[in-house]
Every structure is written in structure tokens, then in C-alpha cells.
Amino acid sequence: MVLKRLGYWLLLPLLLVALLFYSLTIKGSVQPRKISSQDVRESHQLLKSSWQRLVADDQTQVLALDEKHLDALLNVATQSLRPITFHGSLTDFGLVIHGARSLPAPFSGRIFYFSCVLAEQPAGFAIESCKLGKLPLSGRLMMQLMRFSLWAFIQAPEDKLIYELFQSGRVEQQTLSFHKQQAMRIRPELAAVVSGGINLGVGTVQGRGAPLPLEPYFEVLTELAKAHPEQRQLAFYLQQMLREAMRRGGDSFEREASTALWALAISAADRRFLRFSNGTVSAEQVPELPPLLLSGRRDLALHFLYSAVIKMVGNQQLAIQIGALKELSDAGSGGSGFSFVDMAANKAGIWMVQQLGNIDRQQVFTLDVDDFEAAFMPIWHDLPEGLSERQLNQALGGPDGPGAQALLTRIEERLAALSLYRADTKPVAQLTNSDIERLPPPKLTLIADLHLHSRFSDGSRDIDWLAQQGRQFGCDVIALTDHTDLSNKRFNEQAYLDAIRSARQKYAPLRVLSGLEWNIPPLGGREHVSVLLPQLTENAELLKIFRQRFDNERNLSGEDALQAMAWLEQNFPGVLLFYNHPSRKDFSAKENLWDVKLWRQQQQLLVGFEGGPGHQRAGASYNWLYRTVHGWDPAVAVVGGQWDRLLQQGERFWGASSNSDYHTEKLDYRPCQFSRTHLLVSDNSEQSIFQALRHGRFYGSQxxxxxxxxxxxxxxxxxxxxxxxxxxxxxxxxxxxxxxxxxxxxxxxxxxxxxxxxxxxxxxxxxxxxxxxxxxxxxxxxxxxxxxxxxxxxxxxxxxxxxxxxxxxxxxxxxxxxxxxxxx
Missing domain, CATH: 2.70.50.30 (Coagulation Factor XIII, subunit A, domain 1)
Incomplete structure (x- = not known):
């Protein structure tokens, strides 16, 4: 009997939970909403103009909301407050707002649901009624809840003024408008916070608390700027600030690190952040810093710091979605385009705030600046950016489409692997007892130039001239590597191969290899790889297929590099790949490591860097963040650089090649005139040449x-x-x-x-x-x-x-x- 009664008492809470669940949910599905860049811009403009009218001295209409504006606001709300989806309608009788959230299995087919009806009442505009699932909620109760919320978060006298403004609502001709009944005086500090929040995209205000002790960190920043006037890397300042937080914090490092990050964000991003930090300092006390860069870019530094601040204010979801809304706005006409690179910086800032307690202190003190940046900022160079709204929708299914979500998942995975927040991430060499084929001792040396361009792409000379010059300046081997991307209208597969075959016959025993310079996806033409084709595999039709499938730098939804390499291996047996001028357009020293390890993941077709890049007559044309070191790419020339690290991690990867990359007389020396790759071979057959390249039997000189x-x-x-x-x-x-x-x-x-x-x-x-x-x-x-x-x-x-x-x-x-x- 006792057990039976106990069973009833245990069953009763389960029944109550089930009853509550089925009361708060209904059967149905969530109708998706689709947001556009126009929605973001209209919503921002509406909120901004409404606030300006609210704080103006005259008595005026504050807000006029029609169906179009309502739809834009609900789209933005849905994007910002995922996974809730909002819908609404505006009629002459009032406003209906409802929201829903899908439930996971095993409750699919049911949704959490709420709705409210807002309409004019004798006492003014009010919430008439609401429903939470199947439970009705009285409008009077909801109005009392609104008054309490205004009092709790805004306080007097503004809470009363805003409540009265809400009650002033009128619906006429399917437009809801609100009017001030009197001139509204808003406290300056509240006005600053709200207007700053609208401009920054922040709608959250930090609660009252002890002022953050920002002054000591401002003093550190001031001294750093004086001692390092040329330093513009955000990573440098962030590393120094975290070191200071460790020295000051002891067991309270996380709190000190948060304060240090606030001070850096205020100084390096936006002084308006003082309004959110509860700091007692004035804007005049904030140190002057130069425009700081993250991965060589100012915009990424700002994205990182803005998102970190919004997260510290207290809302991660808001921080993420504000970034997404900003990118969507940029995708519209006249904008800079939707950027998943910016999204990576946003998420990196949020992730740092989340992981402050997990920072590996040893890395903060031991890493150099470049490595420290790579430890907190994920690789992003293969992420698309500058996408128009049309491209975003067509190629990726929109901001919520499967393609976009896959890219966001890729960013999340890279964040989780960042070494700064893990003490066990030192790369371990993947070593095996050597069972690699050993070539016989070399018998002769062949001089090669393996990177040449002709009139079939952007070169100024024909293939015959290049072969003749190569022979004159001592080449035993040359390789034609014209650009074959679809935008190159000068390229014809059959004519290209015919010209190479003609040069072979005319200038024998000079070896003339066929190849191409590939815009490897998905980098939009920023990175190039030489593809060297064995003579027996030359096929114009297959070359055409490769161009169409894998060498279209504008194809955002195209197949990736690993798919392309698998296709090459299948259709051109023995093909070899070299990573040309690897650091020329890099923003981060980590990019080359990432690329090589990714591209060698399945196939070993990629065998080396072009360590000695071409264009030496013009200084190698390294005009971005990195420069050559005495003519050699820093990936190879810097002791302990990317090549050495790859070797340390067990990669059999070569960097000792040097080529002219001949295009024109103005840019380049002639084949083998200045740059040479010395092949150590058994004989001068094509087979021996490819074996030497594959096995690293060569050295390079300039x-x-x-x-x-x-x-x-x-x-x-x-x-x-x-x-x-x-x-x-x-x-x-x-x-x-x-x-x-x-x-x-x-x-x-x-x-x-x-x-x-x-x-x-x-x-x-x-x-x-x-x-x-x-x-x-x-x-x-x-x-x-x-x-x-x-x-x-x-x-x-x-x-x-x-x-x-x-x-x-x-x-x-x-x-x-x-x-x-x-x-x-």
C-alpha cells in the first residue's frame, strides 16, 4: 500500500509537467521568414529617426508603423532572436504579434507559441489579450508587467514617459502611430546609452555595478603606444594587455582580463563603449592608439572588438546576430557585400570573452605576435566575402541557407580548435619508419624554369620564343603554366598543347612540360598552384573539363580543392602541383600551414612551395602584408617559418625551387637567366624529371x-x-x-x-x-x-x-x- 501511494506521488509531478507542456505548446509548424538587406536598413533607419523624434524638444509624432515597416522589424527580430520566429499583422482594429519556436524530436510537430493583440481601449492603446500556448493571459496583467519592466530597467521618470507614449498609440488606415503628449526630457546618460546602442547595434545596457578599474590599463596602453609607435597589430596590444592582467589578477585573472579587454576596445575601437562599461573616466582620459589591424585588416580588428564588447555587455546571441545583420545590410545595393570573414572575426571576439578563464597563460608569454594572433583568430582566407545579396541567395541559399550554415559551422569548428584556449595543441610530428621509395644516386643536374606564361594567358611572348630563350640561357627543362581560368578568353586547350608539342620538336633536347597555373578554390583567385602534366596524359578535352569545373574563380558554389585534386589524380596520372608565391597575398602567417595540410589531406599531389618566386626584376611583386627575404618567399626564407614547421610536423614537402614566372620584360628575367631550379636526376627523361620533383631531388638558386x-x-x-x-x-x-x-x-x-x-x-x-x-x-x-x-x-x-x-x-x-x- 505504501509503495502504491509513493508511486502515485511520483506520478503526479510527471503528470503536472506533461499538462504544463501541452498547455504551453500547440500542434503546428513554424513558417519561416526571409530577411533582406533592405529590411535591415529600413529597421535601423526607423529606430534611429524614432529616437531622434523622441528626444527632440517639440511635441511630435514619434513613430509611424505601417505593414511594410512591421514586416521589416519582424524579419530583423527573427534574425536577432533565433530560434524564435515572429509574425504579425496590422489592421484598422489593431496589431497582432505572435511568435513560435519549433521543438526537437521527439516533440516535432509541436511548437512553443505565444500571441498578443494590441488595440485602442477607452484608457488608451493597450495590450488587449495574450496567449501562451493554450493558456490565455489577460491584457491588464500584461500591461502591469510592462509597467514593472520599464520601472526595473529604465527607472523614473523615463519609465512613466515611455509608458504614456505607448498608450498614445492610434491605428488609422492600417498605420500605427505614437505621439508625445508633452516635451520629453530624457536623462543625458540614458540618452547616450540608447542612441549609442542604436548606432552600434546594441540594445542591451549593462546593469549597475562597481565601476571597472580602467585607468591602470589605459596607462599601460599609453606607454605601449609611446614605446612602439610603429606597431599596429591588435594581437600585440591584446597580448600585452593579457600579460598585464595576469600580473595584476592572480586568482581573479578572468575579471582582470575582461577589464583589460574593455580598456583595449574603448581605446582601439570606439570611445562610446565607455557608456556601457560603468567606467568613471572621461573620454579625454582614453589613450590615443593608431588604427589597429587584425590579420592585416582594420575592419577585422573592429569586428573582433565590437563583438567582444557586446558579449561582455551580456548577450552572445545578440552579438552574433548583430554581426549577421550588419553583413546582410552590406550585401544590399551600395554595400561592401556579405562577408563570412567578418563573421569569423565577430565570433572570434565572442569566443575570447567566453574562454577568458581557459586561456593558456604560457602561450600568452611565449608566443611571438604572429603566432599569438593565429592562436586566437581562426583561419579565414578561404571564406567568401563581398557577396551581393543575389549571390548570397543563389549560391548559398540566403543567410539561413544550407551553404551559409555550412560555412558558419566551419568557423565554429575552427574556433573550437584555437590553441590559445587549449594547453595540449602543440603539433605532433606524424612519423613513420621510412618505407618511402629511395631514388638511385643522381648522375647529372638539369637546369629548369617551371613557371612561365605565354600569350595564351597574360604573357607577352609566344611559346616558341620562351623555348628559344630558355635554351639560350641554359635551361634543360621549362614548363608552360598559363592561367586557364574561365575569364581568360585567350586560352584554347588544343592550340595550347599543339604549340607546346611544336616547341618540343623544334628545340629538342630541351624538355618542354605542359601545365597550367590554377586559381585554387575557394580563394577567388588569390592563391595560385602550378599543375604540371606528364606528356602521356595531355588531353585537350580533359583540360577543358578541368577549367569548367574547377578553375572558375567566380563560382562560389563550385567544387572544392580536394575534389579537384581527386579528379586530377584520376584523369592525369602522375600530375604534380606546386604552391606558387605562397605568402604574396597572405594576411596571416598561418595560412600556408593550413593550406598545405588541407590540400595534402587526401592526395599527395602538392609536393612543394615555389620558394623563389618570380617577377624578380620588379622585386617579386609582394605588395601586401609580407615581403620576400632577399628574393625568397618568407615561408621558406625565415628559419622556423612555415616550411620548417611543416618539416617539423613530419611533412615531406619541398621549398627549394626558384622560377622566373615570366610574363613581360618589365617584370621578369628570361627563363633560367636569374632564377633556376637544379634537378638532380638519373637522366634527362621526363620520368626522371617528375621523379626528382616528387621526391625533392632539387635545389634552387637566384x-x-x-x-x-x-x-x-x-x-x-x-x-x-x-x-x-x-x-x-x-x-x-x-x-x-x-x-x-x-x-x-x-x-x-x-x-x-x-x-x-x-x-x-x-x-x-x-x-x-x-x-x-x-x-x-x-x-x-x-x-x-x-x-x-x-x-x-x-x-x-x-x-x-x-x-x-x-x-x-x-x-x-x-x-x-x-x-x-x-x-x-
Whole structure:
């Protein structure tokens, strides 16, 4: 009997919960709304003009709302307050507003639902009645709730004035209008907050509390700006502020970090944020900072800081949706276009505020500025931006379409992987005991230029001339890599291949390879990859298909790079890819790492960087954030840069190629005149050439001062390794690196050639360093040996050297690496 009664008592709460659930929900489905850029602009203008009328001294109409304006406001509300969907209608009898939210399985088919009817009453405009699900709510109760909410959040006397304004509502000719009954005096601090909120897109006001201690952080910012007048990276200032918060915060670091972020946002983004921070300082006390950049862009820094502030005010959903509404507004006519890049910056700012307590303090103190930026800002260079509203709708299904949601999910995944908020994210080398095919020792060296453009794209010369010049300046191999994107109307697949075949016959034994320079998706033509095609696979029809499917930089919904590489591997067996001028248009040092690891995820067609980019006569045309280092891309030239990190993480990836990228005489030297890729091969067959490129058996030079280079690693068992080779050896294995370098008497311009610098780059699991070498010289021959020992799981060695002319110009050469792995 006791158990039976206990069962009844346990069942009763479940029945009450079920009854409440079915009372608050109804059967049905949510009718979606579709927002446009015009909705965003109309809503913003309506709110702004209404507020200006409200605070004006004269007695006037404050707001006139017709069906069109109502529809725009409900679209914006739906976008901002997801997952609730709002609908409404305006008639001569009043206003009906209702909202609904779908329920997940197992309750699909039911929705949370509420509705209210607003109409003129004898005592004035009022809420006549409401329903929450099936439960009726009296209009009198809802009006009392409104009065209490105004009193709680706005306080006297403005709460009474706004309540009276609401009661002044009249409906005439399907237009709802509100009029002031008297001149309304709004407290200056409230007026500042609301007007600032409308302009910033913020409708939330932080509650009263203790003033934030901003002054100490303003002092730090002032000193930083004085000490580093040329520094414009947001990451630098953010890192310094977090360090200061750690020094001041102790166990309350999260609170101090939040205050530091407020101070930085006020100083670097918008002084109006003082209105939200409860700070006691005046705008005159805010330090002057230069316009700060995030990933090289001012707009991204502002997006990051604005969203962080809105999140700190207390509303993450609002912060996200304000960003989305801003982008949608930009997608309209005359705007800058919808940008998922801006959305990534918005979300990064919100994510930092959410994760302040999880920041890895060691990274804050040990990372350099570029790495610190990569630790809190997700990779974004492959995200679309500048989309018109039409493109957004057609290609991605609109702001809520499947394509847009997939991109937002991609951003969320990248945020979750950011290293700043995780202490266990140091990349681990993926090492295997070497079972890679070992090429036989090289027998001869072929001189190559693997990046040339003809009149079939944007080059100034025909293929015959390029072949003739290549042979004249010492090339044994050239590769035609014309642009083949669909916007190139000069390109004809069959004529292109015919011209290459003609040059092969006319200039034999010169090897003329066919290829193309590919606008790799989805980067809109910003990044280029050379595609080298084996002669046996040349096919004009397949080349045409590739162009149509994968080389259309304007196709936002096109197939991605991995799909394209799978297609290439299937249709052009033996094809090879090189990442051209990798840092030329980068905004972040992390981009190249990301690209290489992504593009080598499934296929290993991408084998290396073009470490020595072309256009050397014009300074390599690096005019964005990064510059070449003595003619070489910083991904390769910087010790510890992206190439070294890839090698440290176990990638067999090459960077020692150097090409002319010939277009015109103004931009470029002629094939092999200045830039050369030296191929170490068994013979001059195309098969040997492709094997050398695939396995890293080559080195690159500029200035044409290197005649021949023999770089090898010898083990005690007489085993000999060359560029690109690797071997498994016992722990603490001794090895010897040997370098035998022969120089020309003079460089490409007639300057006497000599060696000024020679370095061995050593890459181990814990360090990357350059070791200077001091060779013995005999005429134009330089020789040196260096002894080493395998102390960890692996060691990677590569070599670079340089000469400096009497005029101060540097010419460098770089080799590909040799790797030793500890046997398992």
C-alpha cells in the first residue's frame, strides 16, 4: 500500500509537467521568414529617426508603423532572436504579434507559441489579450508587467514617459502611430546609452555595478603606444594587455582580463563603449592608439572588438546576430557585400570573452605576435566575402541557407580548435619508419624554369620564343603554366598543347612540360598552384573539363580543392602541383600551414612551395602584408617559418625551387637567366624529371652564381642520403653532412661570384636553428663537413648559402632537406 501511494506521488509531478507542456505548446509548424538587406536598413533607419523624434524638444509624432515597416522589424527580430520566429499583422482594429519556436524530436510537430493583440481601449492603446500556448493571459496583467519592466530597467521618470507614449498609440488606415503628449526630457546618460546602442547595434545596457578599474590599463596602453609607435597589430596590444592582467589578477585573472579587454576596445575601437562599461573616466582620459589591424585588416580588428564588447555587455546571441545583420545590410545595393570573414572575426571576439578563464597563460608569454594572433583568430582566407545579396541567395541559399550554415559551422569548428584556449595543441610530428621509395644516386643536374606564361594567358611572348630563350640561357627543362581560368578568353586547350608539342620538336633536347597555373578554390583567385602534366596524359578535352569545373574563380558554389585534386589524380596520372608565391597575398602567417595540410589531406599531389618566386626584376611583386627575404618567399626564407614547421610536423614537402614566372620584360628575367631550379636526376627523361620533383631531388638558386652543389648525408655504414631522402637509424646515431659547392666565375649580371654565407638548418622535435658553416675554399670550389648525432625522434637538415655583390644585392640558394628517423 505504501509503495502504491509513493508511486502515485511520483506520478503526479510527471503528470503536472506533461499538462504544463501541452498547455504551453500547440500542434503546428513554424513558417519561416526571409530577411533582406533592405529590411535591415529600413529597421535601423526607423529606430534611429524614432529616437531622434523622441528626444527632440517639440511635441511630435514619434513613430509611424505601417505593414511594410512591421514586416521589416519582424524579419530583423527573427534574425536577432533565433530560434524564435515572429509574425504579425496590422489592421484598422489593431496589431497582432505572435511568435513560435519549433521543438526537437521527439516533440516535432509541436511548437512553443505565444500571441498578443494590441488595440485602442477607452484608457488608451493597450495590450488587449495574450496567449501562451493554450493558456490565455489577460491584457491588464500584461500591461502591469510592462509597467514593472520599464520601472526595473529604465527607472523614473523615463519609465512613466515611455509608458504614456505607448498608450498614445492610434491605428488609422492600417498605420500605427505614437505621439508625445508633452516635451520629453530624457536623462543625458540614458540618452547616450540608447542612441549609442542604436548606432552600434546594441540594445542591451549593462546593469549597475562597481565601476571597472580602467585607468591602470589605459596607462599601460599609453606607454605601449609611446614605446612602439610603429606597431599596429591588435594581437600585440591584446597580448600585452593579457600579460598585464595576469600580473595584476592572480586568482581573479578572468575579471582582470575582461577589464583589460574593455580598456583595449574603448581605446582601439570606439570611445562610446565607455557608456556601457560603468567606467568613471572621461573620454579625454582614453589613450590615443593608431588604427589597429587584425590579420592585416582594420575592419577585422573592429569586428573582433565590437563583438567582444557586446558579449561582455551580456548577450552572445545578440552579438552574433548583430554581426549577421550588419553583413546582410552590406550585401544590399551600395554595400561592401556579405562577408563570412567578418563573421569569423565577430565570433572570434565572442569566443575570447567566453574562454577568458581557459586561456593558456604560457602561450600568452611565449608566443611571438604572429603566432599569438593565429592562436586566437581562426583561419579565414578561404571564406567568401563581398557577396551581393543575389549571390548570397543563389549560391548559398540566403543567410539561413544550407551553404551559409555550412560555412558558419566551419568557423565554429575552427574556433573550437584555437590553441590559445587549449594547453595540449602543440603539433605532433606524424612519423613513420621510412618505407618511402629511395631514388638511385643522381648522375647529372638539369637546369629548369617551371613557371612561365605565354600569350595564351597574360604573357607577352609566344611559346616558341620562351623555348628559344630558355635554351639560350641554359635551361634543360621549362614548363608552360598559363592561367586557364574561365575569364581568360585567350586560352584554347588544343592550340595550347599543339604549340607546346611544336616547341618540343623544334628545340629538342630541351624538355618542354605542359601545365597550367590554377586559381585554387575557394580563394577567388588569390592563391595560385602550378599543375604540371606528364606528356602521356595531355588531353585537350580533359583540360577543358578541368577549367569548367574547377578553375572558375567566380563560382562560389563550385567544387572544392580536394575534389579537384581527386579528379586530377584520376584523369592525369602522375600530375604534380606546386604552391606558387605562397605568402604574396597572405594576411596571416598561418595560412600556408593550413593550406598545405588541407590540400595534402587526401592526395599527395602538392609536393612543394615555389620558394623563389618570380617577377624578380620588379622585386617579386609582394605588395601586401609580407615581403620576400632577399628574393625568397618568407615561408621558406625565415628559419622556423612555415616550411620548417611543416618539416617539423613530419611533412615531406619541398621549398627549394626558384622560377622566373615570366610574363613581360618589365617584370621578369628570361627563363633560367636569374632564377633556376637544379634537378638532380638519373637522366634527362621526363620520368626522371617528375621523379626528382616528387621526391625533392632539387635545389634552387637566384643570381645564376651556383654552378653545381653536392649536398649529402653519410651514415657510418656508408649509406649515402641526398636531398629529399630519409632513413631510419638507431637512437644516437652519428652522421656526417657534406657540402661541395662550385660557383661560376661571375653571376648573371657579370659581378664576380663568391660565397659570403653558408648555413645548415637543423630541425628537431624541440628546436629549429641555423648553424653557420665555414667551408674551405679552393678557387671557386667550397667544401665543408659537419658531424651530428640523432638525439631525439628525428632530425631534418637542409642547407642555404648566399653571395653579396659589391652593390649590396644578395643572391641565395636553398636545398631540400634530408631526414633521419629513430627506428621504432
Amino acid at each position: 643570381g645564376n652564381f651556383v654552378r653545381e652543389l653536392d649536398f649529402r648525408l653519410q651514415l657510418p655504414d656508408a649509406q649515402m642520403l641526398y636531398s629529399g631522402d630519409e632513413a631510419s637509424v638507431a637512437a644516437r646515431q652519428a652522421y656526417q653532412v657534406s657540402i661541395d659547392l662550385n660557383l661560376h666565375e661571375r653571376d648573371f649580371s657579370g659581378h664576380p661570384a663568391w660565397l659570403d654565407k653558408l648555413e645548415l638548418i637543423l630541425i628537431t622535435p624541440d628546436a629549429i636553428k641555423a648553424v653557420p658553416l665555414y667551408p674551405e675554399r679552393s678557387g671557386q670550389r667550397y667544401q665543408v663537413s659537419w658531424q651530428g648525432q640523432l638525439d631525439g625522434d628525428f632530425v631534418v637538415v637542409r642547407v642555404r648559402g648566399a653571395m653579396q655583390t659589391a652593390e649590396g644585392q644578395w643572391h641565395y640558394f636553398y636545398t631540400n632537406p634530408i631526414r633521419l628517423l629513430r627506428s621504432r
